[in-house]
Amino acid sequence: MKIFDDDLSKFEADGAAPLPVADDQVVLIDSRGHGRSTRDARPFAYELMASDVSAVMDTLRLEKAGLVGWSDGACI
Numbered sequence: 001m002k003i004f005d006d007d008l009s010k011f012e013a014d015g016a017a018p019l020p021v022a023d024d025q026v027v028l029i030d031s032r033g034h035g036r037s038t039r040d041a042r043p044f045a046y047e048l049m050a051s052d053v054s055a056v057m058d059t060l061r062l063e064k065a066g067l068v069g070w071s072d073g074a075c076i
Contacts, residue, residue: 019066027065029056031072049076 005011031049033039042048053076057065069076 027056027060027062029053031076046075
């Protein structure tokens, strides 16, 4: 069952879920074509950039993560 909180009332009442306890590992990712990241001729798409994040997690063998993003990074 999916819970939708489009008006943020649940978030306002309960706050955010706690982040998982980690071993202090932080991974920062530049989105393709931003910062020092390269890009190819494919047009930008959230699905493409989300697959980049998935590929980084697979390469680092990260099964799950607490994610933080802003602007397009929040959408990805």
